[in-house]
Amino acid sequence: MQVSKYLKQYRIPFSGLAAGKHEFDFEIDNKFFDCYEHSLIKKGQLKAEVELQKQENMLVVNFHIHGTIQLSCDVCLADFDAPLDFKERALVKFTEEDWENNTEEVLVLSKTDYELDIAELLYEYINVRVPYYSKCSEQGENLSCDPEMLAKISVETDGKQKENTEEKIDPRWDILKNIKNN
Template identity: 65%
Template sequence: MKYLKKYKIPFSGLSTGKHNFEFDIDDAFFACFEHSLVKKGNLTALVELQKQENMLIANFNIKGHIELHCDVCLRTFDAPLATKERVIVKFTHDEWDQESDEIIVLSHNDYEFDISNLLYEYINVCVPHYPKCSEQGENIDCDPAMLEQIADENDVENESKEDQLDPRWEALKKIKNN
C-alpha cells in the first residue's frame, strides 16, 4: 500500500482558498485493490480543493480510459470514462457517526486527506453493468467470428431441443388441432 501514499493531500499547510492537484491513475493503482472491477486503466484525476476554516470542499474531475471485457464477445477493449464528483470534509473533536456519501468527517488532529478510496469508488461506480464493445467502446464492434460462433451454438441447441420433443406433447397438439 506504499503506492497509495501519493494519493494523500496534505492540507494542514495550505492557505484558505482554492488549490488544484493532479493525480495519475494507472494499473498499479488498481492492483492495490484486490476486488476491483477495473484492473487496467489510464486516467487523470483533477482535484480542486477549497480550504475553509472548518471544512474542505473537494471537487473531482476524473477522465481517461479503462480496460473492460465485453460480456458478449469476450474481447478486451478500452472504454472512455469521465465523471465529476464532490465531497465535503468536516472537522470535529467529537465522534461523528453521521457520515454520508458526500460528507466525510476528520479529526482536528488530521493533517492530510487520503483520496485513494474515493478515486477507487468513483471509477468503479462508472463501470457499466453490462459492458459491450459496440456500446462503451470507441469505434469498435463485437468480434464477428465470436458472434458467429455464438449464433451457431444457439442453432445447435435449438435443433437438439426440437428433436427431443416429448411424444405426449405431440398427442396434445393433435387434440388441439381437431
C-alpha cells in the same frame, strides 16, 4: 510493492494550505487498481484533477476524472478500452468528537487530522462507473464485437435451437391435452 506505500501518493496534506482554492493532479494506472484485491477494473489509465477549496471548518473537494479503463465485453469476451469522463464532489467537515457517520457526499475528519486520503474516493468513483453489462459497441469508441467470436456463438445457439425443435413430444402429453378440451 507494498499496497499502503503506493497509495500514499493519493494523500493531500491540507493543514499547511491557506484558505482558498488549490489544485492537484493524480495519475491513476494499473498499479492503483492492483492495490484493491476485488477491483472490477484491473487496468486503466486515468487522470484525476482535484480542486480543494479550504475553508475555516470544512473542505470542498471537486474531482474531474478522465481517461480510459479496460473492460471485458460480455458478448464476445474481448478486452477493450472504455472512455470515462466525469465529475464528483465531496465535502469534508471537521469535528472534535469521534464521528463515524460518513455519508456518500460528506466525510468527517478530526480537527487534528492534517491530510486527506482520496485513494478510496477515487477507487469508488471509478468503480461505480463500470457498467453492469459491457459491450464493445456500446462502451468502446468506434469498436464492434469480434466477428469471429460472434460467428462461433451464433453456430452454437442455432444448433441448440434445432435440438429443441426436434425433441420428441411425449405421447402422454397429447392425452392430457385432450382432457383440457372436454
